[in-house]
Amino acid sequence: MKIENIKIYNTMSNARKYWALLLFSIFPISSLQAQDSIIVTNHIIDSQIKNQIFKYPVNYTKQYIKDFTFTEVSYEYQKNEFARKQIANEINTYQFLAQGYYTTTSKWKLFGNLSLKKIDEKDLGWVLSDDRSEEQEVIMPHYFFVPRKANWTNQQYVVNGGLSKQLTRKISFASKLGYEVAKYSRNLDPRPQIISRKIGGEIQLGYDLKENHKIFAFANYTRSDKDFSYRYKDDHSNVEVKPETYLRFNTGYGRIINYFKSNYYNSTRFLYKENQNKIGFGYNFSNNNTRFTALYYNQKANNNFYSDVFDNEDNLRLKIETTTNHAELFALHQWGKKELKSTFKYDMSDGKNFDVKNNGYNYKNKLNAISWLTSLSKKTGSHIDYLLGFDMLYQQNEYHDVMATTDLEINSLNTGIFASRDFSFDKSKLNTTVSFNMYFPLPSSKLDYYDTSGGTNSTFFNDVIIHDYVVSTTNYFAPAIRLEYSYPVKNNKTVVFFTNFKEKLALKKQNDYNAIINTNTTYWIQCGVQLNY
Numbered sequence: 166m167k168i169e170n171i172k173i174y175n176t177m178s179n180a181r182k183y184w185a186l187l188l189f190s191i192f193p194i195s196s197l198q199a200q201d202s203i204i205v206t207n208h209i210i211d212s213q214i215k216n217q218i219f220k221y222p223v224n225y226t227k228q229y230i231k232d233f234t235f236t237e238v239s240y241e242y243q244k245n246e247f248a249r250k251q252i253a254n255e256i257n258t259y260q261f262l263a264q265g266y267y268t269t270t271s272k273w274k275l276f277g278n279l280s281l282k283k284i285d286e287k288d289l290g291w292v293l294s295d296d297r298s299e300e301q302e303v304i305m306p307h308y309f310f311v312p313r314k315a316n317w318t319n320q321q322y323v324v325n326g327g328l329s330k331q332l333t334r335k336i337s338f339a340s341k342l343g344y345e346v347a348k349y350s351r352n353l354d355p356r357p358q359i360i361s362r363k364i365g366g367e368i369q370l371g372y373d374l375k376e377n378h379k380i381f382a383f384a385n386y387t388r389s390d391k392d393f394s395y396r397y398k399d400d401h402s403n404v405e406v407k408p409e410t411y412l413r414f415n416t417g418y419g420r421i422i423n424y425f426k427s428n429y430y431n432s433t434r435f436l437y438k439e440n441q442n443k444i445g446f447g448y449n450f451s452n453n454n455t456r457f458t459a460l461y462y463n464q465k466a467n468n469n470f471y472s473d474v475f476d477n478e479d480n481l482r483l484k485i486e487t488t489t490n491h492a493e494l495f496a497l498h499q500w501g502k503k504e505l506k507s508t509f510k511y512d513m514s515d516g517k518n519f520d521v522k523n524n525g526y527n528y529k530n531k532l533n534a535i536s537w538l539t540s541l542s543k544k545t546g547s548h549i550d551y552l553l554g555f556d557m558l559y560q561q562n563e564y565h566d567v568m569a570t571t572d573l574e575i576n577s578l579n580t581g582i583f584a585s586r587d588f589s590f591d592k593s594k595l596n597t598t599v600s601f602n603m604y605f606p607l608p609s610s611k612l613d614y615y616d617t618s619g620g621t622n623s624t625f626f627n628d629v630i631i632h633d634y635v636v637s638t639t640n641y642f643a644p645a646i647r648l649e650y651s652y653p654v655k656n657n658k659t660v661v662f663f664t665n666f667k668e669k670l671a672l673k674k675q676n677d678y679n680a681i682i683n684t685n686t687t688y689w690i691q692c693g694v695q696l697n698y
Contacts, residue, residue: 210544219276221369221460222327234697236261240692247686251291255287275327279325284317306418319350355396355403371449388439388441441467482522502544510536516530516532528567641671663695
């Protein structure tokens, strides 16, 4: 899990601009009164169409979408037992969310969201970066680590806003802007602090070929910077005879540098910088009952590690170049009170890690994923009579560390079903949503490793590489339930109290190594309240 956080100093001047954009998006002066053709709620029943509206607004400039706003506060507790190594044993998350979508009298569509998080992690070892291995098999290279576990306190601000409009009878336009500020801090030696800033924008243009048919194109540019620093309260902890606290640096998936010094007067500050650009195009069809979107984009990212806090090319040491190809299909069909939604995605990415000093690459990965999500629902007004759905994720992922001779392949299939229904009372209603997921590692998964360090780095292999491979090749079952109690209040507002519970239960293991992993149940509990209007 990647934790995103907040940095207050040196960021407030930039943040004010994006706060203004958010307020402009969330609180419009006036809105267009018209018959709505799309009503979006903050519920799983509308998650697919809501995702399309916010990601590709250029396709919805002619469609009337009912104005909506929701604000939410929530608390989540996560207890990790059956899990990969580079994740905390316990996670407490406190979150505030706000999201809005409005159409003005001049037919500009304005949308935006705000997310504030405070995340407390307990007993996290083997990683000193902001990456976590909860949702990714192998975290990105270029990170410091020590085996010793410690607590982290993390914060995050995320602000996103955008606007769209049908400029002429044929041409439509949309733009989006996002800004994130984050801070991550560890409270034991070594004591890293990571300040992260990210800003990105996207332009979308559409052209109506004829009635109901549109082609569109989009381009995106994002830049992020991370200022990493660390210190020891007890400098004697950073010696090789104390392996639990001796600072090491991972440059792949097994290649370990025992001590990595900064070029700047033996400073303990380093810089990560990433530039990412994306360009894509697509086709959209829409009429009163059906919507269909097909799109493709190519994304390139350069993630550079500098042995200095200053952005100086002379201090560039390591560089990850990643190319991603993404294809997506979305379909929506409505008849009577019924609605069928389906989303299909294919992602393929290739990454290489270059060592600039040694003029070569030492690590590469190849990631492939196919996902499919579909649901059938029936609504009577705002009442969900039923929702039935299916989701599937198939992955073929390869990781190769040339210098440490690690060859890892994880092939897996994750399938799930879900269902939802409303139970209405006099004024209020209770929604129940249940889901059941099964994860299957495929027999083609494998791990080959040869220790080129002479045994000095075998601890990382034994405690992280083998451990995570065994976890990734263990079947598990993940049931979940969500309860929502909705009650209308004044001025067309609705208060929603909700709770979520999810488990991950380890089943049959495919363990080719004598590794012992914790197979106790991992679980999440979340509760919160929303105000929808």
